[in-house]
Amino acid sequence: MLGIAYKRIHALAAALTVGGLSAACCSLLLVIPLVPRQVTTLLIIDRFALFYMGVIIVSAGAVATLSYAYFQKHVAHCEELYLLLLIATLGCTVLVASSHLLSFFLGLEILSVSLYAMIAFLKDRRQSLEAGMKYLVLAAASSAFLLFGIALIYAELGTMEFSRIATAQPATSHLALLLPGIVLIVTGIGFKLAVVPFHLWTPDVYEGAPAPVTAFVATVSKVAIFAVVLRFFYHFEMHQSRAVFVMFIIIAVASMVAGNLLALWQNNVKRILAYSSIAHFGYMLVGFVAGGNMAVEAVTFYLVAYTVTTLGAFGIVATLSTSSRDADMLDDYTGLFWHRPLMAGIFTVMLLSLAGIPATMGFLAKFYVLAAGASAMKWSLIIILVMTSTIGLFFYLRILVALYSASSDRAATAEPLVPANGMVLALLTTFLFWFGIYPAPLVDVIQASAVPSVELLARN
């Protein structure tokens, strides 16, 4: 179904990419009545997968649109980028539908390999190449961890299907290799999600990569990987396996604390957003460890909110960037409100959403996660969440202060806004407010589509 949509798009143009992605998105709506369906043992297409595919494809479309204006300023030949983008998106869709460790790994590699090239796409920029290199080395290392983990699990259980692993779990107190296997898998995933202590690549890659690609790395790839995590651990009785549970808690706390604290010392907007994304995944893990349907819902909502917001924020960065460099220093934003009120206004809203201020999606997302945490009586975790997110408020405020401080003399350099970019940003802002004030439709969709259908292989 999706493959057809992709095969048509080798014609290397942004319009076709966006068109193809829209077509793919519409096709998702058409197949809703046909799901759930098992496609070999490798893939399962259910409402959960469809929902995440929708999120991924829409975000990829936004990234493609933003890329058009951005790369037009930079390089003469940039058609390959769209190809890479589509391949990466394909990898993501495979990920969210995977029900087997092999398809999981395949999807991940499809994603990562195209990301290496995308991050290093601006060949004349040293930073970009460096970031690509860094991502290559670390992603390869994390893949190795992941493969080793998969191998251990296979050695122990003789299967790589999620469902079998999950059902094997309760009776497996003797399976010595299972736990190390899962821990290794979590390590590999941790690298991709950039949670502490596997986060070291994040700021550099975010800073070095071209802004639209950063947006892609920050949203689409992480959403896809988190979706697999949700699917994998939904049936896996995490609460019975104390060690894995504790590991997730430690990762969550470390991510929240380190992400927020480290962001305080940054002057680079892209780096601040990098650290803030580390912190946000910490928050999501708090919701995640709550367990059960509530956790899946909360994390899904949070991921959607995070995607919208982060795309918006990087959209602004991409739109303001010039051909020589990305607009990533705090100074680039000084007094922005007074000469480009619209840009600054949207950026403000995005930052407020990241900070979790009401009337934006970010607030409801945080509320959802807190509610999930509270329903599981994880009081200490949610108090840490609250404390660290207050620290987080501080660095969002720093950007805000810059936006609204007295006007600098660079007022004249403002370029006209590219209509396509403007449309993407306007759309994201509308989403942000619409679902921030009246979230009921989205919550219903999430509740209906995401939660029960993490069920694996009912006929198995």
Place this chain on the structure above:
Amino acid sequence: MVTAGAAPLWLVEFDSSWVPRFGIHFHLGVDGLSLLMLVLTFVLGIMSVLCSWTEIRDKVGFFHFNLMWMLAGIAGVFLALDLFLFYFAWELMLIPMYFLIAIWGHERRIYAAIKFLLFTQLSGLLMLIAILALYFVHHQTTGVYTFQYGDLLGTQMSPRAEFWILLGFVIAFAVKLPIVPLHTWLPDAHSEASTAGSVILAGLLLKTGAYGLLRFVVPLFPNASHEFTPAAFALAVMGIVYGAVMAFAQTDLKRLVAYTSVSHMGFVLLGIFSWNSFGLQGAVMTMICHGLSTGALFILVGALQERTRTRDMERMGGLWTAVPRLSGAVLFFALASLGLPGLGDFVGEFLVLLGSYQISVGITVIAALGILASTLYALRLVQRVFHGENIRGWELPDLSPREALIVGPMIVALLWLGLYPQPILNTFGPAMHNLQIQHQANLAAMVWQKR
């Protein structure tokens, strides 16, 4: 929940489902208390638009956008009957306030704005946790997920849970009110904000804290708040005395007025936790009158600052001859603030003391001493700024018709509240009565449950 013989709970009510997944409703209701608070909100809202007429010269549109946004948030706080909606409105008013301070404030505005936001945001999030805790505790005992105020009243919970949840709420309200150890954001925010910002902060934002205590804390957690009363009393007198002493020591006019707010809000806290009809009436009276008198003081100080370009009392002096009408107005509101009989504040503070006397004589005596201290700072203000020789040769324009239009009605209102407060008392009387009846009923129900 309504006991026979009580007046209808809400004058106007609106209820509609908002987020069914969590049982969140868009539920608004007005009773006498909310009504008065709303009137105060909109009166001060109009005043703050009028007083910024000449002060705000750049980005006028964005300024009024923030002002309206904040007033909407405040009105939401006074109207909300769903705890989620309440929290939503509660947080909604922070960001515009932040902008009002950070963009149109004075010298150290960024520092003050960030401090304000961090204090209120952290305390607000603690309240959110408390709300969620209450929500799940209620679910455990009744099996219903709801944020509705009416349903959550009388929720059964263990004393320990009740205490911790109470603490979450109290911290949020204590930061806003402010109660003394958590007040440090206030002098900075008040003195650095523009006039309209200070008026809204002192006149309305502080009242949201008091309203929260009145509407939510005591009714929702009757036992825990009963146990909390001695602590609240101690904090209240500490605030009264500390605020007065600090006000006496200031040379910055706006900081002085800001500290008087700390002192007056101590009275409100005292009245609320007395929880008898005198104390409650006194607390609400003080809230209203403080909103008017302090709001007016900030407007006048702002007008003075616009003229002299300073807030430093040391650099003023002898202004009476230069601006007689403005000086007279300041004198009037300073006297109101020190609790001169015949003006509104006196009625409020007197009733509060009457109420707290029934609970604790010692506390009442110390609080009364606070009134004495308020005489000192109010008279010192007037004397330093307006009396004496005009050695610096200030020559300033007196009150303009626009300013007179702001100040005049407030003078009339304070006189009216001071001389004939009965209509106001009657307006919020039934609401207070209901709160007390409910409180009794809940208390009885809980005691009965424990047996």
